[in-house]
Amino acid sequence: xxxxxxxxxxxxxxxxxxxxxxxxxxxxxxxxxxxxxxxxxxxxxxxxxxxxxxxxxxxxxxxxxxxxxxxxxxxxxxxxxxxxxxxxxxxxxxxxxxxxxxxxxxxxxxxxxxxxxxxxxxxxxxxxxxxxxxxxxxxxxxxxxxxxxxxxxxxxxxxxxxxxxxxxxxxxxxxxxxxxxxxxxxxxxxxxxxxxxxxxxxxxxxxxxxxxxxxxxxxxxxxxxxxxxxxxxxxxxxxxxxxxxxxxxxxxxxxxxxx
Amino acid sequence: xxxxxxxxxxxxxxxxxxxxxxxxxxxxxxxxxxxxxxxxxxxxxxxxxxxxxxxxxxxxxxxxxxxxxxxxxxxxxxxxxxxxxxxxxxxxxxxxxxxxxxxxxxxxxxxxxxxxxxxxxxxxxxxxxxxxxxxxxxxxxxxxxxxxxxxxxxxxxxxxxxxxxxxxxxxxxxxxxxxxxxxxxxxxxxxxxxxxxxxxxxxxxxxxxxxxxxxxxxxxxxxxxxxxxxxxxxxxxxxxxxxxxxxxxxxxxxxxxxxxxxxxxxxx
Numbered sequence: 001x002x003x004x005x006x007x008x009x010x011x012x013x014x015x016x017x018x019x020x021x022x023x024x025x026x027x028x029x030x031x032x033x034x035x036x037x038x039x040x041x042x043x044x045x046x047x048x049x050x051x052x053x054x055x056x057x058x059x060x061x062x063x064x065x066x067x068x069x070x071x072x073x074x075x076x077x078x079x080x081x082x083x084x085x086x087x088x089x090x091x092x093x094x095x096x097x098x099x100x101x102x103x104x105x106x107x108x109x110x111x112x113x114x115x116x117x118x119x120x121x122x123x124x125x126x127x128x129x130x131x132x133x134x135x136x137x138x139x140x141x142x143x144x145x146x147x148x149x150x151x152x153x154x155x156x157x158x159x160x161x162x163x164x165x166x167x168x169x170x171x172x173x174x175x176x177x178x179x180x181x182x183x184x185x186x187x188x189x190x191x192x193x194x195x196x197x198x199x200x201x202x203x204x205x206x207x208x209x210x211x212x213x214x215x216x217x218x219x220x221x222x223x224x225x226x227x228x229x230x231x232x233x234x235x236x237x238x239x240x241x242x243x244x245x246x247x248x249x250x251x252x253x254x255x256x257x258x259x
Numbered sequence: 260x261x262x263x264x265x266x267x268x269x270x271x272x273x274x275x276x277x278x279x280x281x282x283x284x285x286x287x288x289x290x291x292x293x294x295x296x297x298x299x300x301x302x303x304x305x306x307x308x309x310x311x312x313x314x315x316x317x318x319x320x321x322x323x324x325x326x327x328x329x330x331x332x333x334x335x336x337x338x339x340x341x342x343x344x345x346x347x348x349x350x351x352x353x354x355x356x357x358x359x360x361x362x363x364x365x366x367x368x369x370x371x372x373x374x375x376x377x378x379x380x381x382x383x384x385x386x387x388x389x390x391x392x393x394x395x396x397x398x399x400x401x402x403x404x405x406x407x408x409x410x411x412x413x414x415x416x417x418x419x420x421x422x423x424x425x426x427x428x429x430x431x432x433x434x435x436x437x438x439x440x441x442x443x444x445x446x447x448x449x450x451x452x453x454x455x456x457x458x459x460x461x462x463x464x465x466x467x468x469x470x471x472x473x474x475x476x477x478x479x480x481x482x483x484x485x486x487x488x489x490x491x492x493x494x495x496x497x498x499x500x501x502x503x504x505x506x507x508x509x510x511x512x513x514x515x516x517x518x519x520x521x522x523x524x525x526x527x
Binding site: 055057074075076077079080081083085087089091100101103104105148152 | 424426427429430431432433434435436440444445448449451
């Protein structure tokens with residue numbers, strides 16, 4: 001069976017004036033439709049580089065990424081990207097920020113606007129359509145960023161440390177919301193994070209990356225019992241503790257623990 | 260604490276701030292009135308040479324006279340038109356050149372040293388060249404106004420374009436946005452506050468360009484009045500023109516200040 005996303009032999013070299021840096025080395029991975037994958041590793045292990053390559057923003061030195069058999073060479077409307085910070089445009093209102101993707105693609109119309117309003121309302125942002133980003137809290141802004149990403153109905157959603165800059169309560173709420181909305185729309189997702197508990201709570205598989213150069217070290221399957229639970233509830237399950245322990249030991253053996 | 264107590268405290272604080280503002284305004288007005296009074300007194304008692312420094316009463320009289328015969332209005336409107344045209348076009352051209360430089364990194368690297376040289380140069384020195392090129396017309400004067408503010412606008416606005424958050428550009432790129440969309444959706448709106456502060460600087464610069472231009476060629480305008488007053492040794496006329504320029508320059512600056520407050524509100 002053909003995989004939904006295929007990452008084939010990706011290697012990436014950064015060439016600076018004085019040095020060359022091998023950021024990623026021979027990354028291979030097949031991702032099935034609807035799967036939630038996490039790339040876990042310390043900062044500087046090339047996680048974000050990998051995500052930029054998958055999204056088509058960055059051309060890899062070697063190898064290729066395929067989405068439904070087609071090679072990704074530039075950003076596409078089928079791939080959504082969410083960043084560590086919201087990067088909302090301060091001069092646009094919340095609703096204008098939310099439908100920015102459609103505006104860029106030239107697909108904005110009345111029915112899209114209505115859809116975006118519904119998405120915002122579902123995220124508890126029903127009464128702030130006309131406000132500006134600086135009037136909202138950090139958690140609310142990140143929810144707007146999520147709506148902006150989801151609104152164009154991407155097949156693949158890339159989450160680049162999307163929950164890392166938030167306080168614990170907001171982070172857990174947003175993890176739950178994100179998982180619900182991704183499942184509802186049957187979107188495939190790749191999360192990049194340095195937080196192994198977040199990775200376990202949200203994913204079907206956790207890919208542990210080695211650093212310098214970034215290589216796949218080990219892939220952990222998350223037990224089906226945990227996958228069924230919300231990220232918040234999953235954290236209280238005994239199997240979560242077991243897998244955490246396992247990954248924690250792997251991280252320590254690698255000498256790359258971040259905690 | 261009781262709500263009433265809080266309200267009383269707030270009212271007291273407000274009254275205190277209001278008093279401070281009143282004191283400052285009162286002092287400012289006293290300086291103006293006192294200054295004018297002192298000037299009048301000094302000129303009348305011949306502490307200063309009234310021929311050189313004129314005196315407020317004479318200036319006011321001249322203003323009244325020139326206003327009534329309609330000639331002052333013509334000079335004022337000519338200069339005002341030239342200045343507004345000069346600084347608006349200068350800013351517009353500056354933003355356009357900055358846009359070209361942003362669009363083509365090759366062009367910006369090639370032109371960089373030329374811009375630096377051109378910026379360092381005293382633009383009014385090019386006055387005679389402009390008059391040769393455009394003739395002794397109003398176009399020449401407006402061209403002086405443009406010339407004096409276009410390069411600095413280009414440099415400042417281009418620097419602003421380059422400082423736009425790359426992550427905001429990335430957001431547009433992930434949606435497949437092209438270069439024009441990067442420019443219209445992010446780069447230009449993000450730089451609006453910088454363009455407005457360039458406008459503020461250019462108001463002052465354009466006045467310099469236009470007045471110098473009028474010194475060189477014109478037959479009307481406030482710059483012409485200054486040079487004419489100087490030539491016939493009528494310093495009351497020179498002073499009157501200077502005061503009118505000061506008033507107009509302040510008004511224009513204040514208008515841009517209001518525009519800035521209105522536009523920059525949601526740009527943080």
